Amino acid sequence: MKNLFFFDSMITPKIITFIYWLLLVSAVVSGLSFMFGGYSGMTFGSFIGGLLIVAGGALGARVWCELLIVLFKINSNLQKLSDSSQ
Template sequence: MKSVFFFDSMLTPKIVTFIYWLLLLVSIVGGLATIFTGYGSSAIFLGLLQIVGGVLGARIWCELMIVIFKINGNLQKLVDRKQGE
């Protein structure tokens, strides 16, 4: 618990994983809602596009966020190694 309060460990990567699953659920439900409640013949296409775009967008955004934290972790390892010399 001390590491969280003094920012020795990052809490946000765990939150990003939760947000990723939440975004997946929202994009799938939204796409299905577009398919089943949409009007016209393009509703199926738009719903599938919404699902695919939402899933890809969520994945790319979350991967970028995780990469930022991995860079931070690797920099912290370098600092710790440098201080140990």
């Protein structure tokens, strides 16, 4: 508990993991609703578009979350380097 109150331990990477899974689920749901939604008829373009939404959303969510995690890894490594030099 002390680590949490004095910012020795970061909780944001755990939150980012949760947000990644939420973004992934939303990309799949959005893509499926685009593919099989109640539009003016099922067309091949809407099916391909839905697949692109799923793939692009999953890739975009992954890249965004990885970039955020990299920042926290850099912070962790800098703290280790600082502790070892003292």
